[in-house]
């Protein structure tokens with residue numbers, strides 16, 4: 001049978017610049033088995049050793065920055081600087097996690113409870129083979145970051161990169177293969193959703209997927225058949241709220257950045273803006289002014305005049321156009337921007353939108369900022385929460401405490417005050433969606449520990465006679481156990497005394513009679 005291949009396409013020109021053969025389901029299985037065999041050797045290394053080996057890849061990433069940003073730009077259409085941002089954050093995440101990993105992964109001593117003569121510990125052990133499935137919008141960052149966390153935690157990894165950006169997948173494979181101490185512990189496989197499904201069905205020990213909500217649900221369903229734990233970082237429809245005391249000019253500057261960065265192809269893009277009446281006109285004026293300044297186009301020069309590249313995945317164009325049509329059919333007005341030639345758009349500001357429109361309910365993943373006028377903070381929060389998604393949210397106000405109080409009422413797992421998207425790039429802040437935006441988390445301590453399971457143990461000599469737990473385990477100590485329970489946990493002095501005094505009370509005849517009856521009942 002002829003093997004299928006994936007073409008490397010530059011979305012700005014449609015030109016092919018290479019190809020890779022897709023991994024077959026049998027090869028996927030072999031990769032998982034190989035990583036399972038390699039697991040003891042990698043997990044047996046200390047965290048310090050693993051971090052040391054990963055430092056070698058950190059060096060290579062910096063040495064090869066220009067080649068890397070060039071491949072990412074060719075395959076996604078984003079500017080070289082935007083590609084460098086992916087690389088920069090990947091390195092920052094690796095460096096900061098490596099510095100903290102030994103502390104986070106250290107075994108913890110916990111209380112031994114009633115077992116006074118035992119010592120109890122919790123270790124954070126790696127799962128085994130971690131499957132990492134990544135999307136095309138940040139094909140470098142969202143592949144490398146979870147792979148680094150998985151490796152630091154002691155897992156071996158099978159990574160499946162997106163079929164839309166296969167050149168980046170091949171480049172990542174080459175990078176890992178170039179560090180001999182790391183090469184035996186990571187496999188990169190290439191292919192579409194079917195190859196991803198083959199990976200999920202090859203029984204990895206843990207799955208970390210970043211992608212659309214539909215894909216996340218399909219993977220979670222397939223993984224459930226084998227009880228494989230899943231972390232799923234999925235889509236969003238993030239709201240941004242402008243309160244009456246916000247700096248409208250700064251808000252417009254940075255919400256347009258958040259709406260059009262990577263041509264809106266970011267999970268945490270600003271996809272809905274709610275502005276209170278008194279600030280509405282001023283904010284819209286600034287937003288249009290800012291949006292009109294941004295140019296779209298593509299060049300491989302490191303100095304690019306283009307803030308926005310093309311839409312990377314041609315299938316996305318249909319969704320964007322459908323959202324625009326649905327909104328304008330229902331009365332929305334486009335104040336600036338629109339479709340250009342081929343896969344290009346000029347940044348769009350759309351007003352007179354409401355929640356009957358797909359543009360305000362479904363993930364658009366394009367360079368559109370829909371703005372809705374609201375009465376007040378209450379209405380803004382109610383509308384922000386009227387969504388199936390719950391990834392991130394932003395609130396703008398000169399009163400930072402007030403903004404935080406408002407943001408706390410939004411159902412999202414991550415918020416930012418007076419900025420947009422930026423928290424994604426802060427390594428110590430965990431990130432993970434709620435509702436249709438996913439389960440689990442990535443980044444920071446929580447993100448690293450997601451790649452581990454708690455392993456617990458208790459050590460000590462044989463049970464000691466006077467250990468409270470031994471008293472409880474030996475027959476004939478009912479009253480003593482009641483007295484200990486009362487004295488230690490009794491909630492009032494009266495209760496403590498009542499349970500203790502019972503220990504010294506003589507047995508009543510009635511007690512004995514009812515005990516005999518119960519004994520007879522049991523014997524019968």
Ligand code: NAD
Pocket residue numbers: 133134135136137138142160161162163191192193194195196197198200210211212213214215216218219233234235236266267268363365391433437438
């Ligand atoms: P996608 O769901 O189409 O694909 C994601 C990955 O899953 C790809 O590698 C794909 O081949 C694979 N896949 C598809 N079907 C599969 C299956 N049945 N089994 C296993 N693997 C399968 O997503 P995309 O279009 O590549 O990425 C865009 C989406 O990702 C958007 O919804 C965006 O919001 C989301 N995203 C989320 C985050 C986050 O942190 N929450 C970050 C980036 C992107």
